Amino acid sequence: MASGERYFQHTLANGLTVLGERMPGMQSAAMTLLLPAGSSSDPVDRLGSATVLSDLVLRGAGARDSRQLTDYLDSLGLQRSSGVGIHHTRFGCAALAEKVFEGLPVYADIVRRAHLPEVGFNAARDLALQALAGVEDDPRQKLLIKLREWHFPSPFGRCSMGKKDNLEKLTIELCKADYSRRYHAGDAILAVAGNIDFDRLKDEVTNHFGDWNGVPLTPPEVMPPPGNFHHEKQESEQTHIGIAYPSIPETDPDYYVVRLALEVLSGGMSGRLFTEIREKRALVYNVWAGYSSLKGQGSILGYAGTSNDRAQATLDTFIAELHRFTGGVSADELGRAKIGPKASTIMQGESTSARAGAIAHDFFMRGRIRTLDEIKNAIDAVTLEQVNAYLKVHEPGPFTIVTVGPKELKTP
Numbered sequence: 001m002a003s004g005e006r007y008f009q010h011t012l013a014n015g016l017t018v019l020g021e022r023m024p025g026m027q028s029a030a031m032t033l034l035l036p037a038g039s040s041s042d043p044v045d046r047l048g049s050a051t052v053l054s055d056l057v058l059r060g061a062g063a064r065d066s067r068q069l070t071d072y073l074d075s076l077g078l079q080r081s082s083g084v085g086i087h088h089t090r091f092g093c094a095a096l097a098e099k100v101f102e103g104l105p106v107y108a109d110i111v112r113r114a115h116l117p118e119v120g121f122n123a124a125r126d127l128a129l130q131a132l133a134g135v136e137d138d139p140r141q142k143l144l145i146k147l148r149e150w151h152f153p154s155p156f157g158r159c160s161m162g163k164k165d166n167l168e169k170l171t172i173e174l175c176k177a178d179y180s181r182r183y184h185a186g187d188a189i190l191a192v193a194g195n196i197d198f199d200r201l202k203d204e205v206t207n208h209f210g211d212w213n214g215v216p217l218t219p220p221e222v223m224p225p226p227g228n229f230h231h232e233k234q235e236s237e238q239t240h241i242g243i244a245y246p247s248i249p250e251t252d253p254d255y256y257v258v259r260l261a262l263e264v265l266s267g268g269m270s271g272r273l274f275t276e277i278r279e280k281r282a283l284v285y286n287v288w289a290g291y292s293s294l295k296g297q298g299s300i301l302g303y304a305g306t307s308n309d310r311a312q313a314t315l316d317t318f319i320a321e322l323h324r325f326t327g328g329v330s331a332d333e334l335g336r337a338k339i340g341p342k343a344s345t346i347m348q349g350e351s352t353s354a355r356a357g358a359i360a361h362d363f364f365m366r367g368r369i370r371t372l373d374e375i376k377n378a379i380d381a382v383t384l385e386q387v388n389a390y391l392k393v394h395e396p397g398p399f400t401i402v403t404v405g406p407k408e409l410k411t412p
Helices: 049-056 066-075 097-112 118-137 139-151 164-169 172-182 198-209 255-266 272-280 308-327 331-348 352-366 372-381 384-393
Strands: 007-011 017-022 028-035 079-084 089-096 189-194 229-233 238-247 284-294 297-307 400-405
Touching: 007 198, 017 198, 017 352, 028 097, 028 352, 049 079, 049 089, 049 118, 049 172, 066 097, 089 097, 089 352, 097 189, 097 198, 118 139, 118 164, 118 172, 139 229, 139 238, 139 297, 139 400, 189 198, 189 352, 238 284, 238 308, 255 272, 255 284, 255 297, 255 308, 255 331, 255 372, 255 384, 272 284, 272 308, 284 308, 297 308, 308 384, 308 400, 331 352, 331 372, 331 384
Parallel strands: 017 189, 229 400
Antiparallel strands: 007 017, 028 089, 028 189, 079 089, 238 297, 238 400, 284 297
């Protein structure tokens, strides 16, 4: 490969795709490993099993028990992370570039040769149950979980934390069977960004992951969401309001138009929602709207937190502001809206972890890597005429509305 190349992509025979981004100015590197073992692939009677499994696989793998595994990864200086999303279970690490390469065989052990000890299973399941119980003490988190459940088609609206009765019935034997079923190379993505050599990356990944089982999962059966309105009764001094409606997927040509329109709507303290609903009317203590992406589907999700006596007015005003948005934005608003995303893109280019995650996400969503210049140029290219033409013909809705509080609200 030419020394001047910045990006690398290669798919192994078993279906694992290897991605790389060379960042010569960095001494560090970061890895993101995405396994198609997210909450959407949980068995219907074992919701939350992906989360328990993502913890359990880190409790000993290969030749190392739980303590030895942790100590060795610490000795490499790896800053580690893991988590479960809708589509994937994610493992990540960052350190000096050489140490990230030394960590690759350990992550191969984790996803291929985990010990899955029973004592570790009990601890992992208990932690999952504690996290789930904590949702009851956080009505805002509960609201956002319920909003996704009621807006997205099943199983893509699931909460990765699962359900209490499912977790309580989970066993170590079921987890071992789940590990064999879901932890495969087929459709997995391993991305590394930083001061790296692509030939070495390809060789190392091929050596440690090349003979990994490549059987892909069967796509889940997709069912429509349960409805458009849901109230979760909870005695509290506050009411939490969630609003969602369909948008375009990330791959749509108007994607950047939508993202910049949302910056005008909810880009910090200058956003229209904050200005109109909080500053002018003093209805809320927090309000925002943002873009949420599944593969092939985009949505706008909004949130408002308010006092009970102002909840109905908040919901009515929120919906009214979304409809008023079809009237368009000003040149000044669009100019300000471009600043934040461009700054975020520049800062992302200074973080190996951010870039490893971004190129993995891009490949999953788009089948290719977006360059930073491509993103910045696409933001700059969006015109006022494009934004206003889009808003004029894309009326918001149909709405999914979810509320958490003592009193059910009337839908506008």
